[in-house]
Amino acid sequence: MFSFTEENYLKSIVQLTVFEEGVDEVGVNRLAVYLDVKPATVTDMVKKLKAKGLINYQRYGKVSLTEEGRLIGLRVVRKHRLWETFLHDKLKFNWDQIHEIAEQLEHVNSSELTNRLDAFLGFPEFDPHGDAIPRADGSITMPYRKLLNEAVPDQLYRIIAVSDNSNEFLRLFDEMGLNINDEVQMLVRNDYDGLLHILFNGKERTISPKFAENIYVVCAKCGKAKACNCN
Amino acid sequence: MFSFTEENYLKSIVQLTVFEEGVDEVGVNRLAVYLDVKPATVTDMVKKLKAKGLINYQRYGKVSLTEEGRLIGLRVVRKHRLWETFLHDKLKFNWDQIHEIAEQLEHVNSSELTNRLDAFLGFPEFDPHGDAIPRADGSITMPYRKLLNEAVPDQLYRIIAVSDNSNEFLRLFDEMGLNINDEVQMLVRNDYDGLLHILFNGKERTISPKFAENIYVVCAKCGKAKACNCN
DNA sequence: TCGCAGCGTTAGATTGATCTAACAAAAGCC
DNA sequence: GGCTTTTGTTAGATCAATCTAACGCTGCGA
Ligand SMILES: [Mn+2]
Ligand SMILES: [Mn+2]
Ligand SMILES: [Mn+2]
Ligand SMILES: [Mn+2]
Numbered sequence: 238m239f240s241f242t243e244e245n246y247l248k249s250i251v252q253l254t255v256f257e258e259g260v261d262e263v264g265v266n267r268l269a270v271y272l273d274v275k276p277a278t279v280t281d282m283v284k285k286l287k288a289k290g291l292i293n294y295q296r297y298g299k300v301s302l303t304e305e306g307r308l309i310g311l312r313v314v315r316k317h318r319l320w321e322t323f324l325h326d327k328l329k330f331n332w333d334q335i336h337e338i339a340e341q342l343e344h345v346n347s348s349e350l351t352n353r354l355d356a357f358l359g360f361p362e363f364d365p366h367g368d369a370i371p372r373a374d375g376s377i378t379m380p381y382r383k384l385l386n387e388a389v390p391d392q393l394y395r396i397i398a399v400s401d402n403s404n405e406f407l408r409l410f411d412e413m414g415l416n417i418n419d420e421v422q423m424l425v426r427n428d429y430d431g432l433l434h435i436l437f438n439g440k441e442r443t444i445s446p447k448f449a450e451n452i453y454v455v456c457a458k459c460g461k462a463k464a465c466n467c468n
Numbered sequence: 469m470f471s472f473t474e475e476n477y478l479k480s481i482v483q484l485t486v487f488e489e490g491v492d493e494v495g496v497n498r499l500a501v502y503l504d505v506k507p508a509t510v511t512d513m514v515k516k517l518k519a520k521g522l523i524n525y526q527r528y529g530k531v532s533l534t535e536e537g538r539l540i541g542l543r544v545v546r547k548h549r550l551w552e553t554f555l556h557d558k559l560k561f562n563w564d565q566i567h568e569i570a571e572q573l574e575h576v577n578s579s580e581l582t583n584r585l586d587a588f589l590g591f592p593e594f595d596p597h598g599d600a601i602p603r604a605d606g607s608i609t610m611p612y613r614k615l616l617n618e619a620v621p622d623q624l625y626r627i628i629a630v631s632d633n634s635n636e637f638l639r640l641f642d643e644m645g646l647n648i649n650d651e652v653q654m655l656v657r658n659d660y661d662g663l664l665h666i667l668f669n670g671k672e673r674t675i676s677p678k679f680a681e682n683i684y685v686v687c688a689k690c691g692k693a694k695a696c697n698c699n
Numbered sequence: 700t701c702g703c704a705g706c707g708t709t710a711g712a713t714t715g716a717t718c719t720a721a722c723a724a725a726a727g728c729c
Numbered sequence: 730g731g732c733t734t735t736t737g738t739t740a741g742a743t744c745a746a747t748c749t750a751a752c753g754c755t756g757c758g759a
Contacts, residue, residue: 282716297737354559471746495706505747509748516745528755704756708753709753711749711750713747715746722738723736724735728734729730
């Protein structure tokens with residue numbers, strides 16, 4: 238139906254809009270960086286996707302998804318996250334090894350397969366990185382979370398997801414002994430250089446804002462990240 | 469490492485040589501029919517595969533696999549049959565639906581994945597169609613079997629595989645109530661038109677040679693298809 | 700052994716996805 | 730408002746995989 242390339246473009250636009258708060262369009266250069274191709278390549282491709290009715294776009298304008306494009310992009314994300322869950326839960330892959338393989342599996346085209354896999358995994362809502370798995374109809378349960386970077390001092394949080402899937406990040410995450418569902422207490426944020434002091438596993442740790450801004454947390458008590466009244 | 473196309477060519481050459489008795493080379497036209505492309509396309513591709521050291525070939529000559537080409541082709545077959553086993557055993561797909569999906573999954577490139585999948589499935593030796601699954605090192609346990617078409621009258625056989633993966637064939641197979649591991653008794657072969665009379669599930673059935681030549685059997689008593697002394 | 704049918708190759712074109720280099724528009728800044 | 734930086738487009742090229750149409754080999758049968 239759609240080529241790998243087309244699927245990758247739609248998936249990327251979904252990730253840069255649907256899964257990005259308060260954003261519903263994206264520029265050509267941004268997409269080029271994200272997809273690791275040159276802007277000229279993106280210009281050609283968005284013309285094609287517009288011709289197919291999958292995105293809204295005009296010369297020198299931003300790109301946004303049509304209803305159809307959104308559904309197709311979400312379907313790729315759905316497959317990606319289901320396969321990640323399979324690799325982690327069933328094949329016991331470490332969670333930092335699954336993303337790369339899922340990049341290939343996400344393009345396997347069979348809704349029957351996707352739905353049976355979903356059932357086989359017990360209809361998971363979130364993948365091993367804590368990201369929401371879109372349902373077959375395109376609906377999503379957005380987790381109610383905030384970045385560790387923006388956490389409030391003295392508050393206790395629970396890690397529910399990470400947003401960087403690079404090997405470097407995930408290895409560091411592992412090496413620090415962190416895990417999804419672990420609790421961390423935010424101690425203090427250094428205003429000068431942004432370094433964060435956190436309490437984890439009884440030890441105090443200093444982490445960079447770059448690291449912290451890739452970690453999603455919820456309030457450890459009520460489970461809500463925003464508008465939390467648990468102090 | 470290798471493109472889908474290259475993998476498909478190598479897999480096809482494996483199927484037309486390694487898995488074909490007494491054949492170790494194949495012509496351009498044969499390959500073209502098998503791959504459903506034009507001969508000119510195959511000519512181009514075999515030049516490329518030769519340049520990469522994967523096949524032996526010269527102008528106007530036949531194609532055969534080098535050791536490296538053989539291994540790569542077998543690896544694709546291995547992945548194909550492991551995925552078919554997964555789809556059938558774990559996701560409960562009917563065995564006539566799995567081939568098409570495995571055509572896509574066979575190209576996922578991760579030996580770690582392949583080997584974990586193998587373990588997850590319990591290191592199966594044969595796929596749901598009864599075909600041997602090549603091992604990671606390229607070795608194969610060739611099943612000792614014959615075509616139902618060539619079966620000896622009055623002998624009792626057990627179906628262990630089919631060689632046609634088309635929907636038409638598999639549906640007919642299902643509709644007749646046949647299954648892998650079922651026993652059938654060969655009654656008589658009509659010399660004039662080749663029709664076979666078999667006894668299956670207490671009923672006598674007449675089947676065409678075209679149908680029968682896609683069904684592999686072994687002797688129901690000793691498990692050996694050739695040189696069987698069980699009369 | 701010669702001719703021809705079938706097998707295989709070549710040349711030239713197409714399509715999709717990508718690039719570089721040069722250029723054009725839009726945005727941002729004084 | 731005009732200059733500069735950022736953003737985006739165009740033209741032209743490349744590479745892989747395919748096709749069609751025309752042509753070249755080869756081996757089999759008479
Ligand atoms: Mn992808
Ligand atoms: Mn994920
Ligand atoms: Mn294939
Ligand atoms: Mn099979």
